[in-house]
Amino acid sequence: MSRIALVISDVDGTLVTKDKRLTEAAQKAVARLRGAGIGFTVTSSRPPVGMRMLVDPLDLDLPMGPFNGSSIVDPQFVVLEQHRIPAHAAATALKVLADFSVDAWLFTTDHWFVRKLDGAYVAHEQSTIQSDPTAIEDFAPYLDQACKIVGASDDADLLERCEQAVQQALGHEALAVRSQSYYLDITPPGQDKGSFVRAMARRLGITTDAIATIGDMQNDLAMFKTSGLPIAMGNATADVQRQARHVSTSNEDEGFAAAVDFILKQQAAS
Structure with missing residues (x-):
């Protein structure tokens, strides 16, 4: 497996709890990634405004993918790429x-x-x-x-x-x-969380195999198929879990932090 240089996470059902809380454990997990020299960003079905509350607590400094990755915005919410439905x-x-x-x-x-x-x-x-x-x-x-x-x-x-x-x-x-x-x-056609993975690989000059993705729903499968290390949450449906290389615990049981620890453990062993 390639060494992971970037982690891309879904938000709802993955990074946050059922009641939309960003836990302290999740914040510390992102800090551990940075300490290991691994980048972190998010992609979500949310519109750009729905990602604002994540930027400061997670100290996000890379482009994000709202609208299921069909748009790309920077941490100041300047639009870098945008696609619309015909x-x-x-x-x-x-x-x-x-x-x-x-x-x-x-x-x-x-x-x-x-x-x-x-x-x-x-x-x-x-x-x-x-x-x-x-x-x-x-x-x-x-x-x-x-x-x-x-x-x-x-x-x-x-x-x-x-x-x-x-x-x-x-x-x-x-x-x-x-x-x-x-x-x-x-x-929009041809734009999804998988295209966001490819766009981030181009922006950072890395391969998609060097990207780990974490998600829980059908709209996350596109990034699972594109990334080197797809991880499903424990609350994901069985068909989503089958498409992952690893299954974490649920978002109600610090599954995001557990997924990060799995990535770091794999990294240390490689």
Whole structure:
């Protein structure tokens, strides 16, 4: 195995606990990586604003990958790369979500639009990303600005069926994958957490084999397939765990810190 030069972590379900806390153990784990000369950054389905609360506690100094890695921002949130969903694909995705009666949100670089402020998981997302949405009746004026569209539902089985229908309707025009059991993310084509891994390898002048990734959901599989050392959380579903080289404990049991310790142990043995 190549020596690890960079660790890229998912955020929700991985780096933070179920109630979105960044634990002291997680912060100390990132410090241990730096002490070993290993870089650290994050990629997430969150918009850029939803990553702000991580920068200072983790002393992040490398580019980050919001919107499932389809955008890249620096620690001051200057946009380094940005991709958008084609307008016709955004319209198609919204129609399928409506056909399944799934609440839809639309994110631009700086705004979060919803149709209902009391819709499914809106309050939950407000707490998570520490930002408020804007309620609008019609998404049409923003279709050409969409960085991410989200379908939110408390019916996990329905959302899984909706995911398949959106994927079939979009083909290669956009990506559709669940970031949580209750969130279906539609993001720009050809851009995902795997492309973020490759972009970071280019920026740092390293190979993707020298990158370890930590995650828990289907949207993390793209970076698992691209990186040299993929690690799944203990709370990940069985299909995600099967794609990993190592399985840590859950995010409720300091699984991120345990994953970092595994990386450092592997490094010491190599």
